[in-house]
Amino acid sequence: MANAIPSRGDNYSEWYNELVKRADLAENSAVRGCMVIKPYGFSIWEKMQRALDDMFKETGHTNAYFPLFIPKSYLSKEASHVEGFAKECAVVTHYRLKNAPDGSGVIVDPDAKLEEELIVRPTSETVIWSTYKNWIQSYRDLPLLINQWANVVRWEMRTRLFLRTAEFLWQEGHTAHATADEAMAETRQMLEVYARFAEEWMAMPVIKGYKTENERFAGAEETLCIEAMMQDGKALQAGTSHFLGQNFAKAFDVKFQSKGGGLEYVWGTSWGVSTRLMGALVMAHSDDSGLVLPPKLAPIQVVIVPIYRNEEQLGQISEKVKEIMKGLKRIGISVKFDDSDANKPGWKFAEYELRGVPVRLAMGARDLENGTVEIARRDTKEKTTVSLEGIVGYIEQLLEDIQKNIYQKALAFRETNTHKVDTYEEFKQVLDEKGGFVLAHWDGTSETEDRIKDETKATIRCIPYNAPEEEGTCILTGKPSTRRVLFARAY
Numbered sequence: 001m002a003n004a005i006p007s008r009g010d011n012y013s014e015w016y017n018e019l020v021k022r023a024d025l026a027e028n029s030a031v032r033g034c035m036v037i038k039p040y041g042f043s044i045w046e047k048m049q050r051a052l053d054d055m056f057k058e059t060g061h062t063n064a065y066f067p068l069f070i071p072k073s074y075l076s077k078e079a080s081h082v083e084g085f086a087k088e089c090a091v092v093t094h095y096r097l098k099n100a101p102d103g104s105g106v107i108v109d110p111d112a113k114l115e116e117e118l119i120v121r122p123t124s125e126t127v128i129w130s131t132y133k134n135w136i137q138s139y140r141d142l143p144l145l146i147n148q149w150a151n152v153v154r155w156e157m158r159t160r161l162f163l164r165t166a167e168f169l170w171q172e173g174h175t176a177h178a179t180a181d182e183a184m185a186e187t188r189q190m191l192e193v194y195a196r197f198a199e200e201w202m203a204m205p206v207i208k209g210y211k212t213e214n215e216r217f218a219g220a221e222e223t224l225c226i227e228a229m230m231q232d233g234k235a236l237q238a239g240t241s242h243f244l245g246q247n248f249a250k251a252f253d254v255k256f257q258s259k260g261g262g263l264e265y266v267w268g269t270s271w272g273v274s275t276r277l278m279g280a281l282v283m284a285h286s287d288d289s290g291l292v293l294p295p296k297l298a299p300i301q302v303v304i305v306p307i308y309r310n311e312e313q314l315g316q317i318s319e320k321v322k323e324i325m326k327g328l329k330r331i332g333i334s335v336k337f338d339d340s341d342a343n344k345p346g347w348k349f350a351e352y353e354l355r356g357v358p359v360r361l362a363m364g365a366r367d368l369e370n371g372t373v374e375i376a377r378r379d380t381k382e383k384t385t386v387s388l389e390g391i392v393g394y395i396e397q398l399l400e401d402i403q404k405n406i407y408q409k410a411l412a413f414r415e416t417n418t419h420k421v422d423t424y425e426e427f428k429q430v431l432d433e434k435g436g437f438v439l440a441h442w443d444g445t446s447e448t449e450d451r452i453k454d455e456t457k458a459t460i461r462c463i464p465y466n467a468p469e470e471e472g473t474c475i476l477t478g479k480p481s482t483r484r485v486l487f488a489r490a491y
Contacts, residue, residue, distance in 0.1 A: 004018075004022070005018050005019055005022060005288060005289070005290065005354075006018055007288050008231060008232070008287070008288055012231075012232040015288070016279075016282060016283060017160070017161065019282060019286060019290065019291065020041075020161045020162065020279075020282060021161075022290075022354060023040070023041075023290055023291050023354055023355055023356065024038050024039075024040040024041065024355070025037070025038060025040060025041030025044070025161075025162075025278065025282070025291075026038055026041050026161045026162060026278075027161075028161070031166075031167075032166070033155075033156055033157075033159040033165055033166030033167075034165055034166050034167045035161050035162070035165050035167075037169075037275070040299060040355065041278065043299035044278060044281070044293070044297055044298075044299060045169065045275060045278060047296070047297045047299070048197075048201070048202075048277060048278075048297060049149065049171075051197060051201050051296070051297075052171065052193075052197055052273070053147075053149075053171075055193045055196070055197060056147050056171075056173070056193070059145075059189060059190075059193065060145050061145040061146065061147045061173060061175075062145065062146060062147070063146075063147050063148060063149065064146050064147075064148055065148050065150065066124050066127050066128055066131065066148055066150075067121070067127055068120060068121050068150075068151075069092065069118040069119070069120065069121070070118065070119045070120075070121055070124075070126055070127045071116050071117075071118060071119075072091070072116055072117045072118070072119055073116060074119075074126035074127060074130060075089075075119055075126055077126065077251040077252060078125070078126065078219050078247060078248060078251040080218050080219050080247075081125065081126070081218045081219035081247075081248075082218075083218060084217070084218020084219065085122045085123065085154075085218060087155075088122055088154040088155050088156070089119050089120070089122055089154075089155065090119070090120040090153045090155050090166075091117050091118070091119060091120070092114065092117060092118040092119075092120065093113060093114060093117050094108045094109065094110075094112045094113055094114060095112050095114055096108075096109040096111075096112035097109060120153040121150070121151075121152050121153065122152055122153060122154050123152060123172065123270075123272075124148065124150070124152075124172055124174065125174065125219065125244070125248055125270055126248070126251075126252075128146070128174045129174075129248040129249065129251065129252040129254060129268070130252050132144065132174075132176055132252070132254050132266075133252050133253060133254045136176060136254055136255075136256050136266060137256060137257065138256055138257045139178050139256055139257065139258055139259055141256065142176060142177055142178045142256060142266065143175060143176060143177045143178070143182060143186070144175060144176040145173075145175045145186075146173065146174050146175065147171055147172070147173040147174075148171065148172055148174075149169075149170075149171050150169075150170065150171075150172065151167055151168065151169050151170075152167070152168060152170060152172075152274075153166060153167050154166065154168075160279075161279070162275055162276060162278040162279035162282070163236075163276055163279040163491050164276075164491075165275075168274050168275050168276070169274060169275045170272050170273060170274035170275065171272055171273060171274075172270060172271070172272040173190060173269070173270060173271045173272065174268070174269070174270050175268065175269045175270075176249070176254065176266040176267070176268055177266060177267045177268070177269070178256065178258070178264075178266065178267070179267060180245070180267050182267065183243055183244075183245075183267035183268060183269050184222070184243050186269045187222065187224055187241045187242065187243040187269045187271070188224065188241070190241045190269070190271040191208060191224040191225070191226065191239065191240075191241040191271070192208075194206075194226055194238070194239030194241070194271075194273060195208055195226050195239075197273075198226055198228065198238050198239065198277075199407065200296075201294065201296045201297060202277065202280070202281055202284070202294060202297065203284075203285065203294040203296075203403055203404075203406040203407035203410060204228050204238070204280060204281070204284045204285075204407070204410055205228070205229075205407065205410055205411040205414055206226035206227060206228045206238055206239075207226065207227045207228075207437075207461075207462065207464055207486060208224070208225075208226055208462075208464070208465045209224070209225060209227070209461070209462025209463050209464040209465055209467075209486065210222065210223070210224060210225075210462060210463045210465075211223040211224070211225055211240075211462060211463075212446075212449060212460050212463065212485075213446060214446050214449050214450070214460075215459065215460065216242075217240060217242045217270070219244060219247055219248065220242035220243060220244050220245075220247075220270075221243050221244065221245040221247070222242070222243040223240055223241070223242050223243075224240065224241045224242075224243075225237055225238075225239065225240045225241075225461075225462050226238045226239045227461045227462055227486065227488075228280055228284060229284075229410075229413065229414045229417065229418075229436065229437060229488075230280070230283040230284055230491070231283055231284065231285075231286075231413065232283070232435065233417055233434070233435025233436040233488075233489075234435070234488065234489050234490055234491055235437065235461045235486075235488035235489070235490040235491070236276070236279070236280050236283070236490065236491045237276075237461070237490070237491075238273070238276075238277060238280055239271075239272075239273045239277075240271065240272065241269065241270075241271035242269060242270045242271060243269055244267075244268035244269055244270060245267065245268070246265040246266070246267055246268070247268070248268050249265040249266045249267070249268060250265055254266050279491070281293070281294075281297065284410055285406055285409075285410060286356065289350075289353050289354065289381075290353050290354030290355065290356060291354065291355055291356025292356050292378055292379055292406065293355075293356035293357070293358060293378075294358075294402075294403050294406050294407075295358045295359075295399040295400075295402055295403050296403055298334070298356060298357060298358050299334065300334055300335070300336045300352075300355070300357050301333050301334045301335065301357070301358055301359065301399060302328060302333060302334070302335040302336070302357070302358070302359045302360075302361065302395060302399075303335070303336045303337075303338060303348075303352045303357045303359075303360050303361070304321050304324065304325070304335065304336070304337045304338070304360075304361040304362075304363065305338050305345050305348050305349065305352075305360065305361070305362050305363075306318070306321065306337075306338075306339050306345075306362075306363055306364070307345050307362055307363065307364035307365075308364065308365065309365070313364075313365050314339060316365075316368055317363050317364070317365075317368060318337070318339060320363065320368060320388070321337050321363065324361070324373075324388075324391055324392065325337060327391075327392035328392055328395060330392075331392065331396060333395065333396065333399065338352075345362065349362075349376075353378060356378060357378060358377065358378050358379070358399060358402050359375060359376070359377055359378070359395060359398060359399060359402070360375070360376040360377075360378070361373050361374065361375055361376075362374040362376070371387060371388050371389065372385050372386060372387055372388060373385070373386055373388055373391065374386075375394075375395075375398070377398065377402055378402070379402050379405050379406055379409075380405070414436075414437070417434065417435065417436030417437065418436055418437040418438075418439065419434065419436060419437070419438050419439070420438075420439045420440070420484065421438055421439070421440050421475065422440070422441070422472070422475065423475060424475045424476050427440055427456070427458075427475050427487070428455075428456055431456055431457075431458055431487075431489065435489070436488065437461075437486055437487070437488050438458070438486070438487040438488065439484040439485070439486060439487075440475045440484055440485065440487055441470075441472035441473055441474050441475055441481035441483075441484055441485075442460065442474050442475070442476075442481060442484075442485050443474035443476070443477050443479035443480070443481055444481070445477075448474060448476050448477055451476060452475075452476055452487070456489075457489050458487045458488060458489050459487065459488070459489075459490060460485050460486065460487055461486045461487065461488050461490060462485070462486050463483070463485045463486070464485070464486055467483040467484055467485070468483065469482055469483060470482065470483055470484060472484070
């Protein structure tokens with residue numbers, strides 16, 4: 001099965017699309033632009049959810065749920081916010097269907113028009129801040145640290161599984177604070193949470209930085225982001241955290257009584273990641289044989305395949321396998337014993353390779369006699385024959401090594417494909433011939449940023465946190481610049 005996947009080198013886009021489908025992660029649905037996340041793919045998303053949710057709760061956040069529908073008037077209250085999302089909104093105008101007079105099916109009942117149209121949630125700032133007005137009266141009610149796991153709809157015209165769909169799953173945090181400093185500290189803290197998750201769980205190195213004014217979230221005063229490099233050299237925004245200032249508090253009149261007795265507007269943040277991370281996971285690590293999953297996110301971390309000639313041999317192997325499985329499960333390692341007779345071992349090897357299972361054990365009659373087992377690791381495809389004595393500890397260490405190796409491989413790839421340029425000609429040449437991340441000087445104007453984007457399809461992904469002070473000149477205009485910013489073509 002894995003051999004049927006197109007090569008990354010031949011057609012990266014087709015490779016990605018086919019791999020997502022063949023590895024049983026997701027498929028296109030009957031609804032235009034929407035996807036079905038299949039059980040294996042959803043198992044990975046559940047692991048992501050669980051890890052992130054634990055991190056949110058460690059930082060004091062609690063979960064809640066807010067309506068899917070937002071009155072149109074709410075979106076009108078924050079001007080830049082509605083402008084940023086207006087073209088992507090799905091609108092509910094009627095609340096009832098009825099049978100068509102000619103019996104052809106159902107039609108929208110023209111008498112059931114809503115007095116005010118409802119917007120299907122593209123993001124929840126407006127409906128949440130309208131609620132916060134009722135929850136916040138005093139400084140004692142702050143900080144208010146809320147997260148919700150939900151689905152959202154953004155009416156994308158060109159869709160791609162996980163990366164860009166009309167409906168997707170995500171989490172969105174919305175917090176309220178007494179001071180700007182507290183809100184900004186929250187904004188930074190949550191970006192650090194995302195960066196730690198990306199690097200420690202997804203094994204995906206990221207660059208932390210500030211978005212330019214052009215690229216900020218609609219309605220935010222500052223947007224922080226993490227940017228990751230995919231194997232085709234393109235960037236993927238893997239998480240954002242926004243300092244909203246008092247914009248939404250003023251739009252929805254959310255005030256609190258301060259310790260001094262006066263009334264003040266609260267300060268807000270919002271932050272989120274989505275099922276887009278599933279696409280990042282595929283594109284950052286996988287190969288022409290299938291998925292390469294970091295052990296921390298793999299639904300099945302270890303698969304054991306028996307090789308036998310008869311039922312007696314299978315019974316003997318199964319007894320030994322039960323001992324191994326018991327030991328692995330005791331320390332929290334997920335393991336599957338595939339003793340089905342529907343397919344031969346070679347087919348199973350290819351199938352689990354396609355699905356990205358980090359460790360595969362094969363055990364036959366000779367292994368039983370010798371007290372050994374063959375172990376194959378998915379990341380390097382190396383095979384080793386190992387003694388059954390101490391096998392559980394060996395596998396535990398191997399999974400840790402695989403997690404680290406996948407990260408280091410991705411980091412080395414990013415470093416190799418990050419380039420410094422000083423002229424516009426070199427900038428365009430690197431983008432066309434090499435791709436990857438480009439560090440270059442920019443004069444700080446939106447006009448220059450727009451022109452570079454129009455001419456090269458590259459955007460400023462972020463102004464990196466660690467960008468050193470460095471005198472230079474803008475690659476396009478020649479105007480003075482004090483630091484390099486990160487450019488790339490992106491998803």
